[in-house]
Amino acid sequence: xxxxxxxxxxxxxxxxxxxxxxxxxxxxxxxxxxxxxxxxxxxxxxxxxxxxxxxxxxxxxxxxxxxxxxxxxxxxxxxxxxxxxxxxxxxxxxxxxxxxxxxxxxxxxxxxxxxxxxxxxxxxxxxxxxxxxxxxxxxxxxxxxxxxxxxxxxxxxxxxxxxxxxxxxxxxxxxxxxxxxxxxxxxxxxxxxxxxxxxxxxxxxxxxxxxxxxxxxxxxxxxxxxxxxxxxxxxxxxxxxxxxxxxxxxxxxxxxxxxxxxxxxxxxxxxxxxxxxxxxxxxxxxxxxxxxxxxxxxxxxxxxxxxxxxxxxxxxxxxxxxxxxxxxxxxxxxxxxxxxxxxxxxxxxxxxxx
Numbered sequence: 017x018x019x020x021x022x023x024x025x026x027x028x029x030x031x032x033x034x035x036x037x038x039x040x041x042x043x044x045x046x047x048x049x050x051x052x053x054x055x056x057x058x059x060x061x062x063x064x065x066x067x068x069x070x071x072x073x074x075x076x077x078x079x080x081x082x083x084x085x086x087x088x089x090x091x092x093x094x095x096x097x098x099x100x101x102x103x104x105x106x107x108x109x110x111x112x113x114x115x116x117x118x119x120x121x122x123x124x125x126x127x128x129x130x131x132x133x134x135x136x137x138x139x140x141x142x143x144x145x146x147x148x149x150x151x152x153x154x155x156x157x158x159x160x161x162x163x164x165x166x167x168x169x170x171x172x173x174x175x176x177x178x179x180x181x182x183x184x185x186x187x188x189x190x191x192x193x194x195x196x197x198x199x200x201x202x203x204x205x206x207x208x209x210x211x212x213x214x215x216x217x218x219x220x221x222x223x224x225x226x227x228x229x230x231x232x233x234x235x236x237x238x239x240x241x242x243x244x245x246x247x248x249x250x251x252x253x254x255x256x257x258x259x260x261x262x263x264x265x266x267x268x269x270x271x272x273x274x275x276x277x278x279x280x281x282x283x284x285x286x287x288x289x290x291x292x293x294x295x296x297x298x299x300x301x302x303x304x305x306x307x308x309x310x311x312x313x314x315x316x317x318x319x320x321x322x323x324x325x326x327x328x329x330x331x332x333x334x335x336x337x338x339x340x341x342x343x344x345x346x347x348x349x350x351x352x353x354x355x356x357x358x359x360x361x362x363x364x365x366x367x368x369x370x
Contacts (some may be wrong), residue, residue, distance in 0.1 A: 058234035062088045076116040089126040132236035135164025138206035148217040160212040167207035180233035195219035256357035263364040275327035
């Protein structure tokens with residue numbers, strides 16, 4: 017069993033005592049000893065089954081303890097497939113038959129842990145997501161977490177991912193580890209107040225799993241039970257592609273050395289997504305010409321908001337993008353209705369509003 021918050025330390029002297037018993041799960045190489053039979057407990061990745069009784073004769077009452085991780089619940093404990101009697105929480109008993117016994121458990125996802133100490137909670141975390149045939153911008157689902165009033169050490173690895181925040185899937189046949197990105201911090205300060213990660217929808221299989229997010233800096237955990245459905249079950253609309261061009265000629269003199277971002281946000285779902293998302297494209301002023309273009313996926317019949325901003329750093333050291341006014345007759349807060357597959361929209365920029 018993987019322990020994420022409980023670390024067990026056994027003194028060296030325990031080893032000598034253990035030699036006189038067969039560990040629960042290891043059994044006794046000799047099998048039966050007289051009229052006694054072995055008790056073998058089979059633990060899982062996220063739960064332990066233990067019993068102080070290793071050998072017992074027929075008719076003996078045997079006690080088994082089940083210790084699951086917080087995101088797993090024990091639905092039943094079984095001795096050779098026969099249900100054990102449940103007593104107080106985590107304690108099960110059975111009467112020893114005239115044969116060796118293997119003790120197993122059936123488990124399921126525990127109720128979600130949506131919040132943790134000091135206000136840590138899920139900001140974006142859909143209950144269902146849809147698998148996609150191939151990876152594309154629209155085939156990535158984003159999840160976001162707020163660390164609340166207790167920020168997390170913002171040390172990052174060489175890929176820019178947080179070292180003191182981790183996420184994993186309890187069933188990797190549904191969401192494999194390689195489908196989950198590292199945690200990106202929400203700011204560049206010494207301590208992060210939020211974080212986010214993405215799930216590659218092209219690597220998923222239908223089923224149910226639990227995403228477990230751990231803050232190892234403060235010893236906190238939140239979970240989200242996720243159902244993955246087959247492609248198209250969550251969203252059945254047509255997906256079109258439109259070219260968005262950004263004409264920067266009107267601002268070259270004043271803003272030619274800035275970093276820019278094209279932001280496209282819909283009001284419902286992107287392709288393969290189960291939660292409102294956005295498409296962002298970061299760029300600098302082009303080396304030649306005054307126009308940059310991008311191919312953008314969108315859902316037929318949905319309305320999108322499109323704006324372009326330039327990069328700046330605010331008083332808190334956070335990178336933000338200040339939106340430009342759009343001189344194409346469409347305001348930055350208005351919606352654009354993409355009316356045909358393969359069409360093109362050009363945004364002609366003037367100076368940002370003062």
